[in-house]
Amino acid sequence: MTLEILTPNEYRTFVIAWLEVNTGIGNLIIQPGHAPAVMTLADNSTAIATLPAGGEEVIAVPRGVMEVTRSRVRLLMN
Numbered sequence: 001m002t003l004e005i006l007t008p009n010e011y012r013t014f015v016i017a018w019l020e021v022n023t024g025i026g027n028l029i030i031q032p033g034h035a036p037a038v039m040t041l042a043d044n045s046t047a048i049a050t051l052p053a054g055g056e057e058v059i060a061v062p063r064g065v066m067e068v069t070r071s072r073v074r075l076l077m078n
Helices: none
Strands: 002-007 010-015 018-023 026-030 037-041 045-050 056-061 064-068 072-077
Touching (some): 056 072
Parallel strands (some): 002 072
Antiparallel strands (some): 018 026, 018 045, 045 056
Protein backbone atom coordinates (compact mmCIF):
# COMPACT_ATOMS: atom_id res chain seq x y z
CA MET A 1 0.00 0.00 0.00
CA THR A 2 1.12 3.55 -0.61
CA LEU A 3 1.42 6.30 1.99
CA GLU A 4 1.40 9.90 0.76
CA ILE A 5 2.28 12.75 3.11
CA LEU A 6 1.30 16.23 1.96
CA THR A 7 2.11 19.44 3.81
CA PRO A 8 2.24 23.03 2.53
CA ASN A 9 6.01 22.61 2.01
CA GLU A 10 6.52 18.93 1.29
CA TYR A 11 5.33 15.84 -0.54
CA ARG A 12 6.64 12.38 0.40
CA THR A 13 5.53 8.91 -0.61
CA PHE A 14 6.34 5.49 0.86
CA VAL A 15 5.41 1.89 0.18
CA ILE A 16 4.18 0.53 3.52
CA ALA A 17 2.85 -2.71 5.00
CA TRP A 18 0.48 -0.90 7.40
CA LEU A 19 -0.01 2.39 9.26
CA GLU A 20 -0.85 3.13 12.89
CA VAL A 21 -2.48 6.55 13.48
CA ASN A 22 -4.21 8.45 16.27
CA THR A 23 -7.57 9.91 15.23
CA GLY A 24 -10.39 11.74 16.94
CA ILE A 25 -12.04 8.35 17.63
CA GLY A 26 -8.91 6.57 18.87
CA ASN A 27 -5.88 4.62 17.68
CA LEU A 28 -6.31 2.81 14.33
CA ILE A 29 -4.33 0.37 12.22
CA ILE A 30 -4.77 0.82 8.45
CA GLN A 31 -3.85 -2.17 6.26
CA PRO A 32 -4.23 -2.88 2.53
CA GLY A 33 -7.88 -3.42 1.63
CA HIS A 34 -9.14 -1.10 4.41
CA ALA A 35 -12.58 0.39 3.79
CA PRO A 36 -12.41 3.87 2.24
CA ALA A 37 -12.65 6.62 4.86
CA VAL A 38 -11.81 10.23 5.70
CA MET A 39 -10.84 10.99 9.31
CA THR A 40 -9.44 13.81 11.40
CA LEU A 41 -6.02 13.10 12.87
CA ALA A 42 -5.35 13.77 16.54
CA ASP A 43 -3.46 17.04 17.01
CA ASN A 44 0.21 16.79 18.03
CA SER A 45 0.36 13.01 17.61
CA THR A 46 2.48 10.59 15.60
CA ALA A 47 1.81 8.11 12.85
CA ILE A 48 3.92 4.96 12.58
CA ALA A 49 4.36 3.43 9.15
CA THR A 50 5.65 -0.15 9.09
CA LEU A 51 7.70 -0.76 5.96
CA PRO A 52 7.55 -4.03 3.98
CA ALA A 53 11.13 -4.91 5.01
CA GLY A 54 10.16 -4.51 8.69
CA GLY A 55 11.51 -1.06 9.54
CA GLU A 56 9.39 1.84 10.75
CA GLU A 57 8.97 5.46 9.75
CA VAL A 58 7.67 7.75 12.54
CA ILE A 59 5.79 10.78 11.25
CA ALA A 60 5.01 13.83 13.40
CA VAL A 61 1.39 14.94 12.96
CA PRO A 62 0.81 18.53 14.14
CA ARG A 63 -2.79 18.44 12.81
CA GLY A 64 -4.55 17.23 9.71
CA VAL A 65 -6.83 14.73 8.01
CA MET A 66 -6.38 11.27 6.55
CA GLU A 67 -7.95 9.89 3.38
CA VAL A 68 -7.95 6.09 3.07
CA THR A 69 -8.63 4.02 -0.04
CA ARG A 70 -8.15 0.27 -0.43
CA SER A 71 -4.58 0.76 -1.67
CA ARG A 72 -3.51 4.22 -0.45
CA VAL A 73 -3.40 6.40 2.65
CA ARG A 74 -3.00 10.14 2.22
CA LEU A 75 -2.08 12.33 5.22
CA LEU A 76 -2.89 16.01 4.63
CA MET A 77 -1.17 18.00 7.37
CA ASN A 78 -0.37 21.60 8.22
